[in-house]
Amino acid sequence: MTATLSRPTDSAPASPVSSGLARDRQWVARVAGGAVTGEGAPRHTVCTPLTGEAVAEVPLSTLADVEAAYAVARAAQPAWAARPMAERAEILLAFHDVVLTRQPTLLDLVQLESGKARGQAFEEVADVAIVARHYARTAARTLRPRRRSGALPGLSQVVESRIPKGVVGIVSPWNYPLSLSITDALPALMAGNAVVLRPDVLGMLTALAAVEMLREAGLPREVLQVVLGDGATIGAAVLDRADYVCFTGSTPTGRRVAQAAGERLVGASLELGGKNSLYVAADADLNRAVPGAVRSCFSSAGQLCISTERVIVHESVYDDFVARFVAATTALRMGSNLTWGYDLGSLISADQLDRVGAHVADAVAKGATVLAGGRARPDIAPFAYEATVLADVTAAMTCRDEETFGPVVAIYRVASDEEAIALANDTAYGLNASVWTRDISRGRRIAGAIRTGTVNINEGYAAAWGSVAAPMGGMKASGIGRRHGEEGILRFTESQNVTAQRLVPIAPAFGLDDRRFAAALTTSLRVLKAVGWQ
Ligand code: NAD
Numbered sequence: 001m002t003a004t005l006s007r008p009t010d011s012a013p014a015s016p017v018s019s020g021l022a023r024d025r026q027w028v029a030r031v032a033g034g035a036v037t038g039e040g041a042p043r044h045t046v047c048t049p050l051t052g053e054a055v056a057e058v059p060l061s062t063l064a065d066v067e068a069a070y071a072v073a074r075a076a077q078p079a080w081a082a083r084p085m086a087e088r089a090e091i092l093l094a095f096h097d098v099v100l101t102r103q104p105t106l107l108d109l110v111q112l113e114s115g116k117a118r119g120q121a122f123e124e125v126a127d128v129a130i131v132a133r134h135y136a137r138t139a140a141r142t143l144r145p146r147r148r149s150g151a152l153p154g155l156s157q158v159v160e161s162r163i164p165k166g167v168v169g170i171v172s173p174w175n176y177p178l179s180l181s182i183t184d185a186l187p188a189l190m191a192g193n194a195v196v197l198r199p200d201v202l203g204m205l206t207a208l209a210a211v212e213m214l215r216e217a218g219l220p221r222e223v224l225q226v227v228l229g230d231g232a233t234i235g236a237a238v239l240d241r242a243d244y245v246c247f248t249g250s251t252p253t254g255r256r257v258a259q260a261a262g263e264r265l266v267g268a269s270l271e272l273g274g275k276n277s278l279y280v281a282a283d284a285d286l287n288r289a290v291p292g293a294v295r296s297c298f299s300s301a302g303q304l305c306i307s308t309e310r311v312i313v314h315e316s317v318y319d320d321f322v323a324r325f326v327a328a329t330t331a332l333r334m335g336s337n338l339t340w341g342y343d344l345g346s347l348i349s350a351d352q353l354d355r356v357g358a359h360v361a362d363a364v365a366k367g368a369t370v371l372a373g374g375r376a377r378p379d380i381a382p383f384a385y386e387a388t389v390l391a392d393v394t395a396a397m398t399c400r401d402e403e404t405f406g407p408v409v410a411i412y413r414v415a416s417d418e419e420a421i422a423l424a425n426d427t428a429y430g431l432n433a434s435v436w437t438r439d440i441s442r443g444r445r446i447a448g449a450i451r452t453g454t455v456n457i458n459e460g461y462a463a464a465w466g467s468v469a470a471p472m473g474g475m476k477a478s479g480i481g482r483r484h485g486e487e488g489i490l491r492f493t494e495s496q497n498v499t500a501q502r503l504v505p506i507a508p509a510f511g512l513d514d515r516r517f518a519a520a521l522t523t524s525l526r527v528l529k530a531v532g533w534q
Pocket residue numbers: 171172173174175176180199200201230231232235236237239248249250251252253254256257271272273274304305403405431474478479
């Protein structure tokens with residue numbers, strides 16, 4: 001099938017890409033003008049994985065541009081932090097509306113740059129809107145100054161307040177070019193920080209379009225600076241200057257980023273890789289578990305940190321589940337155009353295709369059985385690969401323990417919940433898990449024994465991801481820190497304890513000498529415990 005960049009069927013205003021504007025120098029120049037790029041900067045040719053065609057040429061940033069971006073962001077941050085929280089919230093709520101109204105543009109761009117199916121591109125639009133609304137509505141409550149108990153009742157008046165870190169540096173990857181470039185920036189900004197963002201070059205048009213929408217919603221240009229370029233130089237330079245480091249990417253790169261942040265003694269949140277399991281328990285409703293597992297394994301062609309790569313099935317339902325899962329996987333509709341109505345898009349790049357092909361070839365050479373898929377599909381798109389189900393995968397095979405980050409899953413049979421838990425935990429990673437059971441209490445018990453930052457019961461990944469009032473992130477080698485929930489905004493602040501002492505000093509008091517003061521305080525502490533003081 002030859003891919004076409006056909007006009008989408010959305011009824012909303014025509015998008016720049018679908019009406020051909022991505023190829024229009026003016027449109028690209030305007031959007032790219034949203035980044036800090038200097039004279040004589042290198043240029044990057046954006047090619048779409050949908051067809052392999054070049055669709056735009058974008059100037060990149062230099063190290064001097066990174067410096068300039070930080071200078072502007074630093075100068076603008078105090079005034080931004082001084083603005084009332086309600087004004088910042090208004091901007092996020094306006095952005096929410098712009099994103100939903102202009103979704104055809106964003107969907108086109110996400111598809112064009114990532115190659116994913118339109119329905120999965122929509123996940124990113126929904127995510128951005130949900131996160132914008134959430135922090136607009138909750139930040140004032142989360143960040144409000146709080147009175148705390150003093151050392152001794154009545155004598156110390158304590159207020160804990162939250163102050164912004166300053167300038168937050170964000171490096172985001174290519175796989176969710178809209179979500180991951182913007183949803184960390186939103187709480188950082190809401191908390192009064194300025195941000196310097198370096199989106200991946202493979203998703204930069206999407207990020208730039210979203211930043212343009214945020215500015216249209218009222219965000220001062222200075223407080224969100226965008227620079228463009230590779231990870232090792234421009235990405236590292238962004239993080240090296242940040243008052244707080246926010247990185248999403250692979251575990252090996254995350255370790256390097258953590259080392260550099262540790263050296264400078266600045267905080268960091270690192271959202272890293274995963275090797276995620278989905279367990280189908282003996283009492284699972286297979287009518288829900290089969291389509292749910294297929295979505296969880298093959299969304300965004302498996303290029304999703306929280307998607308499933310291990311499917312673990314209780315032996316009592318194994319044969320039934322596997323037959324239906326393989327049939328549903330084989331029936332997935334592949335596609336490569338800017339329309340709704342297909343399930344599986346393309347991988348993003350030749351590198352990804354090589355990695356996925358190598359994992360499957362290695363497994364097959366060592367005795368794995370291919371139950372579905374297993375082939376590249378250049379007839380669909382240059383880097384397309386079939387949804388692939390493997391059985392008989394052993395520890396000798398790369399795909400047993402390494403993250404494939406593609407549409408390849410291995411299926412395992414277990415005899416008990418305990419065996420399933422042990423297999424789900426038998427990995428260096430700890431990002432996401434999924435449990436399918438009719439008994440939610442049993443699901444919660446199993447979840448409690450799995451060492452991952454999120455566990456979805458009767459869903460693959462979207463339930464916990466979309467429930468942004470609660471934190472998500474990785475345990476073990478899947479990262480440090482959390483996005484979403486209170487933790488997702490508190491990380492961008494420093495706490496400050498301001499305590500005013502009244503009437504008498506803390507020590508020594510009442511004209512007592514040291515020894516008598518210690519005796520009096522000891523008595524007071526005993527009384528405080530007895531009366532239930534905190
Ligand atoms: P990667 O680590 O190679 O690159 C990630 C990003 O970091 C890229 O944009 C790259 O340009 C940049 N980078 C590279 N070296 C850098 C450095 N020294 N300093 C600063 N930035 C640098 O990962 P990848 O293969 O491009 O992305 C896929 C990985 O990301 C997978 O492991 C996936 O699981 C993970 N991921 C995790 C989450 C999460 O929320 N936990 C989300 C998406 C992706």
